[in-house]
Amino acid sequence: MVRSRSPAGWASHVHAVLVRCGINRLRYIDRVTGEPIRRYEHQAPGELLHVDVTKFGNIPDGGGHRYLGRHEGGKNSRTSAARAGLPRSSKHPRNGTAFVHTVLDDYSRIAYAEIHPDEKAVTAIAVLRRAVEWFSGQGISTKRVLSDNGSAYVSKAWAQACTDLHITAKRTRPYRPQTNGKIERFHRTLNDGWAYARFYGTDTARRDALPSWIHYYNHHRPHTAIGNQPPVSRLTNVPDQYN
Structure with missing residues (x-):
């Protein structure tokens, strides 16, 4: 005779199963597929940069409907x-679209971002060049860059630019955006911490707030994946590291 479990017993049993499977927290599961997130991390800054674009509707003068x-x-x-x-x-x-081009170092989670009116290859390449230079200023030498399969990143111009910069270009598997999960997670943080964090009376005000937020993210915001330390803590000999 099999005893039936109480509701509390079933909850405990289900929790134990989820723990064994490594999916007992929503953050452990890919939001799109429902599959467990397979975490990986490169061993040094610059071994892999993630690049992507996220989009925001421009804010009308006087503020938008969200607030x-x-x-x-x-x-x-x-x-x-x-x-x-x-x-x-x-x-x-619609009042136009802001395309935020983002670049994230896989190991340190140090981030770089620029706002542009499009996501064309020529724009993405220019962002990459400036990002590589900026990362170099942080003591990071870029070896690889990982993108999705957007038109800018599959273009011959992108491949040539990576060759010119002595960077190996890699792309995510088709229909598997979670392969670039670190930068997707960064975009959610960007949404909550900058884009929709407070009322902006104009789109210019929101754009002007981006550099200071990126500095806060890099230098001051605790990151759970790196021991609740800011990304800059994983770099050494960086000027103004803790300012």
């Missing part, structure tokens, strides 16, 4: 769209 509500935010959107000569065909017209 002001649909009525007031929609009115600001229509006014800003008219001022910029953009189409006003909808109740809540």
